[in-house]
Amino acid sequence: NFMTTETEKNSFERIIDKVWDLFASIKFAVIIFAVISLTSIVGTILEQNAEPEKNIQILSKIFGESTAPSLYIILDKLHFTSMYNSWWFILLLLLFAANLIICSIDRLPRILRLVRESIRPVSLERLNKLSIRKTTSIAGKGHQSKEQIISALQKIGFSPSEHADSSGIQLYAEKGNVTRLGVYITHFSVLVILAGSIIGIYFGFNAYLPLNEGETSSVAYQGGSPIPLGFEIRCDNFEVDFYGSSDRPKDFKSWLTVMKDGKEVIRKSIEVNDPLTYNGITFYQSSYGSSPDTTRGIFVFRVYATDGKSIEINPRIGDTFTIPGTSITGEIVRFNPALSIDASGRPFQYSQQMTNPAVYIEFKEKEKKKYSGWLLKRYPQTWDLPDGNRVEFLEYWGVQYTGLQVRKDPGVFLVYLGCLIMVAGLYITFFMSHRKVWIQLLPGRNNTDIVIGALANKNRASFERKIEKLLHILTADHKGRA
Amino acid sequence: MDSSVFFGVSTIAYFLAMISYISFLAFRKTQIGIIATTITIAGFASQTAAIALRWIEFKDVGQMGWLRAAPLTNLYESLVFFVWCVILAYLIIEFRYRNRSFGAFITPIAGLALAYIDLSGMSKDIQPLVPALQSNWLLAHVLMSFIAYAAFAISFSTGLMYLMVRTEKKSEPIYIFWTVMLSVFIILLSGMGFDYIKFKIAVSGHEELIQNYLFKATFRSSSTATMIVSWLGAGAIVFVIWQFGSHMKKVITGFGITHDILDDITYKSIAIGFPVFTLGGLIFGAIWADQAWGKYWTWDPKETWSLITWFFYAFYLHSRLLRGWRGKKVAVVAVLGFLAVIFTYLGVNLLLSGLHSYGGQ
Numbered sequence: 001n002f003m004t005t006e007t008e009k010n011s012f013e014r015i016i017d018k019v020w021d022l023f024a025s026i027k028f029a030v031i032i033f034a035v036i037s038l039t040s041i042v043g044t045i046l047e048q049n050a051e052p053e054k055n056i057q058i059l060s061k062i063f064g065e066s067t068a069p070s071l072y073i074i075l076d077k078l079h080f081t082s083m084y085n086s087w088w089f090i091l092l093l094l095l096f097a098a099n100l101i102i103c104s105i106d107r108l109p110r111i112l113r114l115v116r117e118s119i120r121p122v123s124l125e126r127l128n129k130l131s132i133r134k135t136t137s138i139a140g141k142g143h144q145s146k147e148q149i150i151s152a153l154q155k156i157g158f159s160p161s162e163h164a165d166s167s168g169i170q171l172y173a174e175k176g177n178v179t180r181l182g183v184y185i186t187h188f189s190v191l192v193i194l195a196g197s198i199i200g201i202y203f204g205f206n207a208y209l210p211l212n213e214g215e216t217s218s219v220a221y222q223g224g225s226p227i228p229l230g231f232e233i234r235c236d237n238f239e240v241d242f243y244g245s246s247d248r249p250k251d252f253k254s255w256l257t258v259m260k261d262g263k264e265v266i267r268k269s270i271e272v273n274d275p276l277t278y279n280g281i282t283f284y285q286s287s288y289g290s291s292p293d294t295t296r297g298i299f300v301f302r303v304y305a306t307d308g309k310s311i312e313i314n315p316r317i318g319d320t321f322t323i324p325g326t327s328i329t330g331e332i333v334r335f336n337p338a339l340s341i342d343a344s345g346r347p348f349q350y351s352q353q354m355t356n357p358a359v360y361i362e363f364k365e366k367e368k369k370k371y372s373g374w375l376l377k378r379y380p381q382t383w384d385l386p387d388g389n390r391v392e393f394l395e396y397w398g399v400q401y402t403g404l405q406v407r408k409d410p411g412v413f414l415v416y417l418g419c420l421i422m423v424a425g426l427y428i429t430f431f432m433s434h435r436k437v438w439i440q441l442l443p444g445r446n447n448t449d450i451v452i453g454a455l456a457n458k459n460r461a462s463f464e465r466k467i468e469k470l471l472h473i474l475t476a477d478h479k480g481r482a
Numbered sequence: 483m484d485s486s487v488f489f490g491v492s493t494i495a496y497f498l499a500m501i502s503y504i505s506f507l508a509f510r511k512t513q514i515g516i517i518a519t520t521i522t523i524a525g526f527a528s529q530t531a532a533i534a535l536r537w538i539e540f541k542d543v544g545q546m547g548w549l550r551a552a553p554l555t556n557l558y559e560s561l562v563f564f565v566w567c568v569i570l571a572y573l574i575i576e577f578r579y580r581n582r583s584f585g586a587f588i589t590p591i592a593g594l595a596l597a598y599i600d601l602s603g604m605s606k607d608i609q610p611l612v613p614a615l616q617s618n619w620l621l622a623h624v625l626m627s628f629i630a631y632a633a634f635a636i637s638f639s640t641g642l643m644y645l646m647v648r649t650e651k652k653s654e655p656i657y658i659f660w661t662v663m664l665s666v667f668i669i670l671l672s673g674m675g676f677d678y679i680k681f682k683i684a685v686s687g688h689e690e691l692i693q694n695y696l697f698k699a700t701f702r703s704s705s706t707a708t709m710i711v712s713w714l715g716a717g718a719i720v721f722v723i724w725q726f727g728s729h730m731k732k733v734i735t736g737f738g739i740t741h742d743i744l745d746d747i748t749y750k751s752i753a754i755g756f757p758v759f760t761l762g763g764l765i766f767g768a769i770w771a772d773q774a775w776g777k778y779w780t781w782d783p784k785e786t787w788s789l790i791t792w793f794f795y796a797f798y799l800h801s802r803l804l805r806g807w808r809g810k811k812v813a814v815v816a817v818l819g820f821l822a823v824i825f826t827y828l829g830v831n832l833l834l835s836g837l838h839s840y841g842g843q
């Protein structure tokens with residue numbers, strides 16, 4: 001006997017029912033919204049995953065020096081200092097998900113019935129009470145005016161059914177039953193996004209890889225520990241572009257090569273907002289810097305003699321080269337990544353970054369010093385030598401590293417899918433509606449009186465405009481015929 | 483002509499419109515109303531021209547494509563756009579509901595905001611973008627966030643007006659709530675006004691502006707006396723509004739604005755703002771972060787505050803479905819939601835990054 005009544009239910013079943021009702025209620029949802037918001041506020045005041053001193057300092061700015069340390073201990077015990085992956089925050093999200101699932105299961109059958117249920121004719125009395133109601137009268141009678149109304153309804157996108165009884169003919173139609181599901185689509189999308197982010201946390205990683213120009217790696221680092229990539233990645237080159245002559249970077253770019261089992265698979269240049277993906281692992285351009293090891297550097301110079309002949313050479317610091325066709329030699333003495341000149345004319349380095357690379361070269365002819373000076377990569381006017389020869393400073397390769405953010409996130413696809421579903425769901429929820437219209441034809445002597453009644457579960461005003469358009473079509477037809 | 487001329491014209495126009503709308507409220511002459519609307523439309527047209535001109539200027543300076551050059555790169559440009567959206571939304575409401583009385587509430591906000599923007603020197607300084615900001619996703623994100631914020635601003639004002647109309651006694655908690663909220667809003671705006679008068683500065687970064695100048699003429703002044711006077715003044719504003727707030731009710735109802743209209747506009751604005759904010763504010767922001775940094779969500783304070791804002795409005799949408807919440811309580815939620823918006827935009831920079839930096843002032 002499954003027809004149990006309240007009194008026959010044992011206490012266990014009653015508890016289950018209570019819990020179910022709780023999880024199916026909007027009140028619970030609203031409470032969870034509030035709790036997540038309020039705890040998140042605390043989470044934005046404290047700095048997440050920071051050293052204790054930092055947060056104690058923050059707390060003492062608000063609550064004073066004396067209470068801050070003990071308050072910190074309490075908040076730390078409650079995991080507020082790394083709250084977004086704490087057990088209770090995850091639990092909150094799970095409760096939230098359970099709330100959504102149970103609430104939907106609880107309501108879906110009724111909504112599905114509403115969706116499937118098709119429109120039925122109504123009595124004139126009821127029609128007159130509908131929230132949108134219009135009347136008019138058109139010339140013509142019987143079949144002719146019926147056809148006229150059907151075609152007008154079709155023009156505004158409805159295909160009517162017909163019902164006839166003693167009071168006359170009634171045409172009725174509906175649209176957008178399915179839009180009642182919009183809310184559920186939205187709710188479902190929240191679950192999809194949650195699922196995607198959980199998959200990302202458990203099956204993905206977020207690591208960092210600094211890679212010198214010319215260097216190859218088969219791992220990335222997450223909090224210091226290496227994570228194997230399953231292939232090798234090499235940085236072929238790295239470059240920064242600046243806005244005009246300023247030190248404000250406009251663009252920075254790495255040329256990367258992916259190698260699998262010793263063979264090249266992909267070559268791609270990446271920049272901020274344009275990453276490289278291979279085998280589910282994505283490399284993002286995130287930072288850059290100068291490598292501390294200066295012995296790696298190789299210059300790329302193009303040397304022009306006065307007769308226009310040129311050669312490209314690749315010396316290192318300390319090397320000497322010869323200008324073709326002459327006996328002039330240049331010795332590369334030093335390199336400065338960010339050269340500037342102070343008030344007394346002395347050169348100095350103004351930045352750790354390679355913002356203004358410069359090389360000091362001493363030129364000699366037959367062991368005799370001829371001239372010496374700085375050649376600046378960003379200033380071609382410094383490339384012309386006093387005797388008409390020219391040394392173009394094209395590149396200093398191997399001394400910069402590119403900072404790559406390395407991510408594997410198998411859940412990101414679900415997150416984006418969820419976002420798409422959410423947008424669709426919200427659009428349906430707020431901008432579409434279930435619309436019904438009934439039109440009663442009341443035959444007069446040589447015309448037909450009509451009563452239009454209509455309903456929309458949302459956005460009534462815009463449906464009312466549609467109905468006014470319908471009236472307009474009907475009366476315009478009428479005028480056309482008269 | 484230079485875009486700042488047009489900005490100037492629109493600022494003045496919004497102030498003139500405010501005067502006209504208020505006189506319209508006082509004298510109830512249709513002609514005055516028509517003048518007020520005309521001035522607002524003129525100001526709006528001028529602001530549109532200003533934004534377009536600035537867009538062209540920016541394109542030339544930044545040597546970038548059209549889309550990338552959209553003038554939405556810093557707080558002040560986005561505030562200009564926000565004001566533009568608010569005025570547009572207001573004009574739509576004026577025509578749809580055939581009611582001019584909201585104008586007296588909206589135009590002063592627009593005028594003050596533009597005046598404040600002018601002082602901060604945004605029209606003088608065009609900065610090229612660092613690489614992470616050169617993204618169409620970011621552009622879409624900022625653009626849509628501000629459209630949503632404009633919708634939320636409308637729901638904030640109608641929500642407040644709803645509470646004005648629906649409260650009776652001075653001791654009622656909800657009466658106290660709305661008078662305090664209105665006061666806080668007026669106090670914030672006047673604080674910014676004083677900054678404007680005092681500093682007349684042109685600073686490049688908005689972080690810097692917010693941290694070093696915002697409310698420095700008043701609440702955060704280095705002179706203790708000024709600070710005390712400011713706080714006393716703020717207290718006085720709260721008291722006056724609390725004391726005389728019930729007059730607002732007569733003004734509003736005198737114009738045939740019923741609480742149903744107000745509730746309707748509040749809901750409709752949020753029904754537009756919520757999806758736009760979801761797509762633009764959260765989803766596009768996440769896509770941008772994903773492409774730029776390799777993480778679609780990092781729980782940094784700004785992101786978290788956007789999410790909190792979103793939860794506030796989700797709270798609003800759902801609490802409407804609860805018995806006993808419809809009406810005043812949900813209007814309170816709508817008002818609080820906009821406070822979360824303001825905090826996301828100003829508070830995170832002003833309060834939180836101040837907290838999170840070592841030393842500080």
Ligand code: HEM
Pocket residue numbers: 023024025026027029096099100103107183186187190426429796799800803
């Ligand atoms: C972040 C998560 C959520 C989002 C984005 C969301 C979104 C929405 C939206 C947009 C609506 C339509 C509101 C309107 O028409 O004014 C809605 C309605 C509703 N929501 Fe949610 N919701 C969420 C979570 C929840 C949860 C956890 C529950 C659990 C009880 C819930 C229960 C409902 C119910 C019962 C309705 C009314 C359905 C109807 O009118 O048929 N929502 N939700």
